[in-house]
Amino acid sequence: MxxxxxxxxxxxxxxxxxxxxxxxxxxxxxxxxxxxxxxxxxxxxxxxxxxxxxxxxxxxxxxxxxxxxxxxxxxxxxxxxxxxxxxxxxxxxxxxxxxxSSDNQFFDNSPSADYSLESSEYDKIYELAIGQLPPQRKRIFLMSREEGLSYKEIADHLKISPNTVKEHMSLAMKTIREYIAKDHGIIYALLFLYTLGR
Structure with a gap:
């Protein structure tokens, strides 16, 4: 089978x-x-x-x-x-x-720094963020993060070089980080990316 x-x-x-x-x-x-x-x-x-x-x-x-x-x-x-x-x-x-502490500058206390989102909202933000990616970059990102494929496996499948895959992933992470940081603050964006494995 x-x-x-x-x-x-x-x-x-x-x-x-x-x-x-x-x-x-x-x-x-x-x-x-x-x-x-x-x-x-x-x-x-x-x-x-x-x-x-x-x-x-x-x-x-x-x-x-x-x-x-x-x-x-x-x-x-x-x-x-x-x-x-x-x-x-x-x-x-x-x-x-x-x-x-009077010198606490690390956390963003602005209204946009919302750390209380539930997992359903996490999924919504995730979908919106990857929706900002061009089609090929989105495909590469999903193959890496959703299917668990290595850069070499993705490269072989798409008939491109591993370096091209790496570049696409780097740009994808940058786009996602900037998109999330714009609405939710940089700490939230970094935490989000951390759970994506980067």
Whole structure:
């Protein structure tokens, strides 16, 4: 059976509430999700909590899964949202401590510096931000961040050089950073990019 057909059938079974399918998904992807989260968070207990929440969300909203959806990309996005929320809470905690200092210049206290956005708003901002990219750059960005392909794999697929892919990714990150910073402040933009892996 081809990988594409296997994924399709696994998605169908998961949507139908098949617990065995859920366990197959967990066994297939939990290790990769663990290493993805570890790029941003080192505490093992926190990592385990995020993995638990990610798969819990997958099960809870399984009826929304499209049959041709990459479960790996879906789990990465869920995990990224949870990481983003966790890091926001750390920023707010640090801000609460620092705001008593008269020389606190690090945090942007302007009305545009909103660190309280929920994951659904994160997704909305994410979609709007990548929507600013030219078609080819957007495609390269999604292949890297959503499909997890290396620059070489993207280059081979699109028949371009790895350096061209790297340049597109650098420009994509710059566009996204500037777009988000304009409305939400530079700290928010940097945090957002951090959860994208750069």
């Amino acid at each position: 081809s990988d594409t057909k296997e994924i399709f059938l696994l998605n169908v079974r998961l949507k139908e509430g098949d617990h065995n399918a859920f366990m197959e998904v967990y066994e297939k992807y939990n290790r990769g999700i663990y290493h993805f989260i570890k790029k941003f968070i080192q505490d093992t207990d926190t990592i385990d909590d995020i993995i638990h929440d990610a798969f819990l969300n997958l099960w809870k909203y399984r009826s929304n899964i499209k049959n041709n959806l990459s479960l790996q990309a879906y789990l990465y996005r869920i995990s990224r949202n949870i990481i983003f929320k966790h890091l926001k809470e750390k920023i707010r905690s640090a801000e609460a401590i620092l705001e008593t």
